[in-house]
Amino acid sequence: MRKGEETRTRILDVAEAAVLQKGFGGTSIEELIAETGITKSGFFYHFKDKNELAKALLNRYIENDERIYDEIFSRARDLMDDPLQSFLLGLKLLSELLSDLPNGHPGCLVATVCYYERLFDREIQETNRNAVLAWRRRFGRMLREIMDVYPPREPVDVDQLADMVSSVLEGGIVLSKTLKEPNTLAEQVLMLRTFVRLLFQPAVEQPLAVVRPAQAFGAAGGGQP
Amino acid sequence: MRKGEETRTRILDVAEAAVLQKGFGGTSIEELIAETGITKSGFFYHFKDKNELAKALLNRYIENDERIYDEIFSRARDLMDDPLQSFLLGLKLLSELLSDLPNGHPGCLVATVCYYERLFDREIQETNRNAVLAWRRRFGRMLREIMDVYPPREPVDVDQLADMVSSVLEGGIVLSKTLKEPNTLAEQVLMLRTFVRLLFQPAVEQPLAVVRPAQAFGAAGGGQP
DNA sequence: CCCCCTCCTGTACCCGCGGTACAGTTTCGA
DNA sequence: TCGAAACTGTACCGCGGGTACAGGAGGGGG
Structure with missing residues (x-):
């Protein structure tokens, strides 16, 4: 056994x-x-048969992938209370994890399956689709929390923004592998982080360290429930 | 013949x-x-042999790809003189072209080759690498022109930002194909466009259509609003 | 008009690989 | 010690990549 x-x-x-x-x-x-x-x-x-191998392979890969994101973003959540700061930290941790991979990211099985679709049965294609939808939900959840606190400077659809995280990761992997530049992927994640920061951080020059205490102070003084 | x-x-x-x-x-x-x-x-x-077929296939694909980008961005250049506006228009045109594809984007051969690397010879891998580097140069060139006029709100490496365009395209294709949502790719390009706009557009709230006449007026009249 | 070159077709064959079938063997816990 | 789980060994099928030629249609140029 x-x-x-x-x-x-x-x-x-x-x-x-x-x-x-x-x-x-x-x-x-x-x-x-x-x-x-x-x-x-x-x-x-x-x-x-080979299809069954693919099924097991993909399921294991997705589970592991989810576990890694769970770890990273829950750690970020523990360290930062603010949803925006926590998400930004999560992206930072993710980029560090990616740049620590000795031979670069080995590739994403979801993308591999995507470029091989026609030879798999419907079940595998559904599994793959659900994996991407799970990413959308995961990042969407975090982004919604952010948007509850910080109005975005530009109107954005939260699902599309969530998909952007997946896009940059998948695309970054392709670039990194093709260029044989392991660091490109980590850089792309940081570039995405810049986007998120730019989109949600208040227009004031200084970051939250300055802005937040003022808000918190104002709220405390104004008498909340 | x-x-x-x-x-x-x-x-x-x-x-x-x-x-x-x-x-x-x-x-x-x-x-x-x-x-x-x-x-x-x-x-x-x-x-x-199959390798030679792959070589011809990849070369033809890359040539066609370059041609399309040439057309789109030179047309955008003709319509807009400002480098930022021209680039933003180019991304808009690109997203429209992508959303007009009847069955969605069929996939990128560069990514296919990337996920099949080990079975091709060094020449194909080099061709593929050069294609990605050409994208970097292409978008880098346009972004540099923008940066000459508009200082970015956040410090960014221009090559990494150029790679972001390729990342979002490659990643968007994977998402679109996997989700079987043809529009996702076009939406991702527009999301990237939002990032570029946010990064380079002056801090004033209203976009150029409103801001520019005011500036012109102010300069002519000598007074400030 | 014929010759040669391009652009194929037809036939035959080799081997690696996916997959099947099934009989036999080891290992190890109940 | 019995039986199930976890294999090994052998034999076989058909498809696909690839090789090796031999030969044929068709057209353009001498």
């Missing part, structure tokens, strides 16, 4: 690395079993 | 559509010859 899970994980590890470098169509089962040190029969014991 | 070019083009057309939907590894030569109505030998007369 435990042993089976371990082998399965090892196959998924090898497969994930291969698929991110060569796509699903470019990754052969034979090379996976060679690298895992398993036999073909052993492989098909765990996954009945 | 003419006939050969025509067949070659037909193969490339079929191949491009297939590759954008299924990746290189997922596209078989057999399906290409079936759809073009050519024989296997005929195919290999034009392209000695």
Whole structure:
């Protein structure tokens, strides 16, 4: 039971690395079993076909992805009470995490699936779609909290702004990989951070450190419930 | 001579559509010859192997891509003299072009190659890299012109900002395809446009249409509002 | 008019890979 | 010690990428 899970994980590890470098169509089962040190029969014991492997691979990737965002943004939330500052810190932490990856970001499975769509069944395409929608909800939730406090300088649709986070991440990965410049991705996240700051930070030159105490003071003096 | 070019083009057309939907590894030569109505030998007369097909496909795609950007931004340049307004108009035109695509953007070959890298030779990877660098130079050139006139509200690296355009496009394509929401890509371009406007437009609340006459009036009359 | 070059078609073949089928073996916990 | 889980081994199928030629249509130039 435990042993089976371990082998399965090892196959998924090898497969994930291969698929991110060569796509699903470019990754052969034979090379996976060679690298895992398993036999073909052993492989098909765990996954009945390539589609099932893709399914497991994608689900695991998405779960892990969600876990990472949960960690980063909840840590940012702990450190900063203000929703805007917390989000900005989260983006900072994310960019640091990305620039710490030794060989750059290995690639996003969601994008890989997206560029291979026609050869997967509807279930995988739905899973992929839901992953992107989950990103939209996640970042949208945080952005709505921000907008409750800070009116944006320009009118923006919150879902579109949330999608911008995903766009910059996906696009940044493509750029980083293509250019072979691992840092480009982290820089793009920081550029997005600049956008968010610009969009929500009050028009005064100095950041919140100056503005907020005034607001808080005013509220306290004015008599809140 | 003419006939050969025509067949070659037909193969490339079929191949491009297939590759954008299924990746290189997922596209078989057999399906290409079936759809073009050519024989296997005929195919290999034009392209000695799949790598050569990819090379031709990528080069053609990049050329076409460059042509489109040339057209859009030179038209925007003709209509607007101010570099910022011209760039903003260019992004508007681009987003309109993208939202007019009947079935949404079919996908970017640069991204496809990026997610298939390991199975191509160094030449293709270099071609791909150069395409992204060309985008950086193109948008960088326009952004530099803007920065000569308008100081950005936040300090930004011009190359990173130029890359942001590519990021949002590449990421927007992935989102649009995955979500099966053709409009998402166009919206992302407009969101980027908001960022650029916010970053460079003078701190006054009203946009140029209102601000400019007032400035002109003030300069002529010698008095301040 | 014929020759040659371009642009193919047809045939035959090799091998790697996805996938199936199924029999047999190890390992390990209940 | 029994049985299920987790494999191995072997044999086989058909498709797809790719090679190797041989040959044919069609047109333009000498």
